Amino acid sequence: MDIYEPREDSFLLEKWVKKLARGRCLDVGTGSGIQAQAALKKAREVMGVDINPAAVAQCRKSIPKAKFYVSDLFSYFDEQKDKRKFDTIIFNAPYLPAEGEKDAALDGGKEGHEIIARFLRESKHYLSKGGQILLIFSSLTKKEEVDKQIKKNKMKSEELEKIHVFFEDIFCYRVTWN
Numbered sequence: 001m002d003i004y005e006p007r008e009d010s011f012l013l014e015k016w017v018k019k020l021a022r023g024r025c026l027d028v029g030t031g032s033g034i035q036a037q038a039a040l041k042k043a044r045e046v047m048g049v050d051i052n053p054a055a056v057a058q059c060r061k062s063i064p065k066a067k068f069y070v071s072d073l074f075s076y077f078d079e080q081k082d083k084r085k086f087d088t089i090i091f092n093a094p095y096l097p098a099e100g101e102k103d104a105a106l107d108g109g110k111e112g113h114e115i116i117a118r119f120l121r122e123s124k125h126y127l128s129k130g131g132q133i134l135l136i137f138s139s140l141t142k143k144e145e146v147d148k149q150i151k152k153n154k155m156k157s158e159e160l161e162k163i164h165v166f167f168e169d170i171f172c173y174r175v176t177w178n
Contacts, residue, residue, distance in 0.1 A: 003055045004031035004092075008165045012172050013092050013136045014038045016160050020134060020174065023087025026126065027066075028073060028119065033059035035090045036066045043088060049076055073115075074122045085128035091119055092136045116141065117149045124153060124177055133175040134160075138168045150175055 006014075014034055021039040030036055030048030036059065039046045048063075049071035050056050059068040069076045077083065093116045116137060123133060133155075137146055150157045155177040163170050 003052060003058060004029075006032055006034045008163065009136045009138070009170045010034050010092055012161060012163055012170055013090065013134060016134055016172050016174070017088075017090055018042070020132065021088045021090070023128070023131075024084070025088040025090065026086040028089060028091045029093065030059055030068060031055050031092065033063045033066070033068075035092060036068075037063055039088065039090065040065055047086075049073075073119055074126055077126065083125065085131070086126055087128050087131045089123055089127055089131070089133045091116075091123075091133065093119065093141075116146055120149050120153045120155065120175070124155075127177055131176070133173075135173045135175055137171055137173075139171070140168050143169075143171060146171075146173075153177070 017035050017038040018041060021042045023043060024045045025039040025043035025047070027036040027039060027046065027048040030050045032055070033048060036046050036048040046066040048059055048066055048068045050068070051070070051072050053070050056068045056070050059066070071077070116135070127133065147157065155175050158174045160172045160174050
């Protein structure tokens with residue numbers, strides 16, 4: 001399994017992580033660790049999780065100030081019965097509709113939004129009161145479907161920025177739940 005290399009979506013999210021990360025921070029789907037590295041500038045504690053053991057191993061070597069674990073979204077915390085809360089959760093979601101060979105770094109499910117829906121459902125158990133989620137997704141994911149999932153989970157969203165890249169728009173959201 002290849003490690004997701006930073007692209008336009010990563011750099012957009014990194015810009016907002018540098019501005020908004022705070023407190024105890026979790027980078028879900030850490031990949032190369034670009035978001036965890038950015039969060040270290042503002043957050044007091046940073047953890048990263050990824051389903052890819054190679055990504056976790058690379059991050060452990062290159063970013064020693066943060067802790068990294070192999071996890072399918074929040075499964076590491078469920079298995080450890082670790083119900084810690086995070087002030088900032090970062091998610092550069094796999095958001096493309098699945099086609100052909102599966103790629104965990106890119107495939108967000110059959111329609112592209114299923115992983116985001118699962119993430120939003122599970123994140124409420126790990127987000128501190130007044131906490132925030134910084135989320136990236138594509139217009140190929142169907143923005144209206146992501147908005148619907150946010151409302152379904154009784155969360156609020158704010159579009160921080162949108163960029164156009166090739167054949168899609170990339171959205172950066174700040175999502176909160178009280």
